[in-house]
Amino acid sequence: MLAWFIRRLIWLPFVLWTVTTLTFFALRLVPGNPIQSISNQLVDPVAIARIEAQWDLDKPLHLQYLNFMRALLSGDTGISMSSGVPINRLLFERVPPTIELALVAMLFSTIAGIVIGVMAGVTRRRLVDNALRLLAITGMSLPWFWVAIMLVIVFAVRLRVAPTSGRIDPRLSYEIITNFMLVDHLLTGNREALLSFLHHLILPSLAIGITSTGFVTRLTRAAMLEELHSSYVRTARGKGLGERQVALRHALRNAILPVITLQGLQFGALLGGAVITEAVFAWPGLGRLLLEGILSRDYSVVQAAVIVVALAYVLMNTLVDMLYYVVDPRLNQS
Amino acid sequence: MATMQVGDGADALSPIFKSRSPLLLRLWRTWDIALPGAIFFAFILLASLLASTIAPRDPGQRDIKNRLKSPSLEYPFGTDEIGRDVFSRVLHGGRSVLGTGFLALALSFFFGLGIGIPGGYLGGRLDVLLMRCMDIMLSFPSILLAILVVTTLGTGPGNLIVAVGVAQVPVFARLARAVVLLLMNQEYVVAARALGARDPAIVQRHILPNMLPPVLVHASAMLAVTISSATALNFLGLGVETGTPDWGMMIADGQSLLFDAAHVPFFPGLCLTLTVLSVNFIGDGLRDRLDPYMRNQSR
Numbered sequence: 001m002l003a004w005f006i007r008r009l010i011w012l013p014f015v016l017w018t019v020t021t022l023t024f025f026a027l028r029l030v031p032g033n034p035i036q037s038i039s040n041q042l043v044d045p046v047a048i049a050r051i052e053a054q055w056d057l058d059k060p061l062h063l064q065y066l067n068f069m070r071a072l073l074s075g076d077t078g079i080s081m082s083s084g085v086p087i088n089r090l091l092f093e094r095v096p097p098t099i100e101l102a103l104v105a106m107l108f109s110t111i112a113g114i115v116i117g118v119m120a121g122v123t124r125r126r127l128v129d130n131a132l133r134l135l136a137i138t139g140m141s142l143p144w145f146w147v148a149i150m151l152v153i154v155f156a157v158r159l160r161v162a163p164t165s166g167r168i169d170p171r172l173s174y175e176i177i178t179n180f181m182l183v184d185h186l187l188t189g190n191r192e193a194l195l196s197f198l199h200h201l202i203l204p205s206l207a208i209g210i211t212s213t214g215f216v217t218r219l220t221r222a223a224m225l226e227e228l229h230s231s232y233v234r235t236a237r238g239k240g241l242g243e244r245q246v247a248l249r250h251a252l253r254n255a256i257l258p259v260i261t262l263q264g265l266q267f268g269a270l271l272g273g274a275v276i277t278e279a280v281f282a283w284p285g286l287g288r289l290l291l292e293g294i295l296s297r298d299y300s301v302v303q304a305a306v307i308v309v310a311l312a313y314v315l316m317n318t319l320v321d322m323l324y325y326v327v328d329p330r331l332n333q334s
Numbered sequence: 335m336a337t338m339q340v341g342d343g344a345d346a347l348s349p350i351f352k353s354r355s356p357l358l359l360r361l362w363r364t365w366d367i368a369l370p371g372a373i374f375f376a377f378i379l380l381a382s383l384l385a386s387t388i389a390p391r392d393p394g395q396r397d398i399k400n401r402l403k404s405p406s407l408e409y410p411f412g413t414d415e416i417g418r419d420v421f422s423r424v425l426h427g428g429r430s431v432l433g434t435g436f437l438a439l440a441l442s443f444f445f446g447l448g449i450g451i452p453g454g455y456l457g458g459r460l461d462v463l464l465m466r467c468m469d470i471m472l473s474f475p476s477i478l479l480a481i482l483v484v485t486t487l488g489t490g491p492g493n494l495i496v497a498v499g500v501a502q503v504p505v506f507a508r509l510a511r512a513v514v515l516l517l518m519n520q521e522y523v524v525a526a527r528a529l530g531a532r533d534p535a536i537v538q539r540h541i542l543p544n545m546l547p548p549v550l551v552h553a554s555a556m557l558a559v560t561i562s563s564a565t566a567l568n569f570l571g572l573g574v575e576t577g578t579p580d581w582g583m584m585i586a587d588g589q590s591l592l593f594d595a596a597h598v599p600f601f602p603g604l605c606l607t608l609t610v611l612s613v614n615f616i617g618d619g620l621r622d623r624l625d626p627y628m629r630n631q632s633r
Contacts, residue, residue: 018470026486134367137618141611143562145569146585146603153596164592268475275477276566280589291570294485306474306482314473 005322012318019310020072024065027299055081055300082298090289090301095308096179097167098278098285102270104201105209109270110263112209113216114256120217121224121255122247133221139214144273148207148280155203162203165282169196204281208273212266219262223255230254257328264320268313275309368619375612378605382428389422393579402595411601414584415591423579424602430580431606434495434573435561441499442560443553446506451545453507454514455537465511468504476501477563484572494573498564502556509552513545520544555617558610565606581606 052058055078056067071078077087120132156164168174168181174193177184185194227233228251236246275287282288286305293301361369381388397417405412411420453464471479483497517523523540531539567573568582576583581602588599 015470015473019473022470023482026482029486030488137367137614138611141558141607141614143565143603143606143610145566145582146599146606149585149589149592149599149603153592153600157592157596269477272475272477275481276570279570290481294481294572302485306478309478310474313475317473 004325008318008321012314015314016311019314020069020307021065023303023306023310024068025061027303028061028064030299054079077304078300080298081300082293082296087300087304091304091308092179094284094286094289094305096181097283098271098274098287098309099312100180100182100201101204101208101274101278101283101285102267104205105212105270105273106263106267108205108209109212109216109266110259113213114220114252114259116213117217117220117259118224118247118252118255120221121228121251122243129221132217136214136217136221139210139217141214142211144208144211144276145280147210148204148277151203151207152280163200165280167197167200167284168193169200172196204274204277204283207277207280208270211273212263212270215262215266216259220255220259223258224251227251227255257324260320260324260327264317264323267316267320271309271313366619367615368617371612371615371619374608375616378428378609378612379432381425382432385422385425385429389419389425391419391422393418393423393426394577395419402591402598404595405597405601412595412597414587414598415595420584420598420601423584424581424605426579427581427584427602428605428609430491430574430578431561431565431582431609434491434498434564435557437495438498438502438560438564439553439557441495442502442506442556443549445499445503447510447549449503450507450510450512451514451537451541454511455518455533455541461511464507468507471501471504474501476505476559477566480563480567481570481572484567489572489575491574494564494567497567498560501563502560505556506549506553510545510549513548514541517541517544551617551620554620555614558613558617561606561613562610 049058056064059067068078075088077091079086080090116132116136120129120136123129123132151162152164155162163169172193174181174190175184175188177187181197182194185191185197224247228247230251233246233251236250237243241249271286274283274285275290277283278285278287279291286309290302290305290309293299293305355363365372395418397413399417400409400413401415401417403409403413403417409419409421411424414420414423449464449468453461474482480497480501483500484493487493487496517540520540523536526536526540564573565580565582565585568580569586571583571586574580574583584602585599585606588595588602591598
């Protein structure tokens with residue numbers, strides 16, 4: 001157990017390093033000099049040389065890499081090639097919104113998925129089970145960006161109960177501390193801003209969450225069915241426990257284990273979903289930063305965005321793996 | 335999944351020939367939701383293949399006088415902002431979507447098996463090395479990996495296929511490896527080895543034919559993934575060229591029309607959803623059929 005933890009912790013920095021390196025070199029493979037796209041206006045060779053020097057582009061690849069890694073380890077991610085803004089600042093502005101979106105979507109899909117999955121698992125009526133199963137598969141099949149657009153059409157354009165885009169009402173004034181709005185507005189006690197933020201958060205997180213709700217539902221249902229047929233459940237029933245107790249106290253506790261793993265893996269999908277859904281809601285997150293970076297050929301930004309998403313994903317997976325060991329006593333013993 | 339029994343597909347078929355109830359009912363009992371899924375998918379496939387025959391208009395034909403028409407008999411899915419017939423464009427778009435999905439799937443299938451089989455069969459350092467490489471690819475969320483590949487290679491239909499396919503290679507590699515490990519302990523493989531069969535022969539005669547059913551079932555479900563990610567990349571403008579009829583791109587174009595002509599993004603998205611849904615139906619139905627464990631549980 002301890003050995004496993006240690007192995008996992010040794011593996012982690014290695015993965016982080018590989019992901020960073022891979023991204024660095026992949027983007028250096030892009031044909032053409034990145035500086036050309038931003039220096040179209042510049043004909044002065046001296047100016048071009050100065051810009052190239054600023055981003056190390058005049059140096060051989062291995063030196064670029066060493067400088068990049070050295071800077072990264074000291075916490076410096078460089079400067080955006082297209083806007084000249086320090087990337088650390090861009091990340092501070094753009095990472096929290098995406099994490100917020102992914103986490104809320106995850107919360108939504110976990111709760112909704114488990115509730116529906118348990119319902120499908122315990123019901124004795126095949127019609128109900130089949131209907132819920134179809135619902136789950138349909139949820140899984142809905143493309144994020146289309147759901148997002150449809151939600152906007154229905155709730156924002158037609159019913160006018162939700163805003164079409166943005167993260168908060170731009171007319172409000174608020175203080176930014178961590179840039180996690182939930183935290184910031186709670187800390188400053190800014191009720192109006194908090195409500196506006198939550199109001200803006202509903203549709204995007206729903207758009208991302210629906211798909212993974214389908215996955216959670218299906219897995220919970222299968223796991224519940226499996227557990228309900230096991231011998232300890234028969235024992236519990238034999239002791240005279242009610243069906244409700246058996247399902248929720250006994251079966252669900254074990255059925256939830258695969259769901260934890262799934263949600264850990266889903267976090268990557270949710271981040272990916274956020275990247276795509278942000279385009280629909282003009283949500284000022286990492287996904288938009290990444291896309292803007294790609295379209296303006298700003299590889300310093302693309303690199304930073306890709307690395308951050310991958311890091312978040314790897315960390316989340318490690319966390320889930322560890323959580324799994326804590327939650328499942330059977331694994332603890334081996 | 336680990337308990338999946340190989341070669342069960344043939345047994346699953348047997349009720350068709352035994353039972354006396356009507357054919358459709360028997361098919362339904364055997365294939366469950368895979369049946370409607372397959373029928374619907376075949377319909378979409380056919381409609382896309384015959385797009386140039388069925389489509390009432392040229393997908394690129396502009397008609398400014400008839401722009402932003404609501405769906406009607408003349409324009410079943412309405413027209414877009416430069417008067418192109420959305421129905422014709424959806425039909426032609428199906429080709430691009432399904433073509434990309436299938437080719438990307440084929441790519442990840444062959445490379446995945448090419449990595450997973452030697453890894454699982456030979457084991458040792460090679461296996462560790464290959465699987466660690468796959469783990470590293472898996473540390474990118476798959477859509478992000480696809481975006482990274484597209485950024486590196488540049489946009490275009492060919493690169494789109496590569497990007498979407500590469501992102502799914504580790505999934506197939508891991509699956510293939512797991513199935514190979516399972517098959518290696520089967521008596522017939524052990525017997526073949528004891529009889530002195532060489533490795534390539536064992537893989538070709540015993541492992542490959544027996545691993546195909548479970549891997550193909552998985553592949554059928556993965557088509558849903560390749561189709562969705564290809565459309566997602568097109569939606570973001572990282573795939574095919576602007577103006578190409580493609581569902582993802584049509585949805586992206588329709589985004590600016592939400593207030594005036596919601597039908598423009600609605601229909602391509604509906605077709606995409608129905609396609610993915612039918613593929614998921616096939617995958618889900620087949621899995622329940624071929625996995626005896628699931629079958630017993632759900633009946």
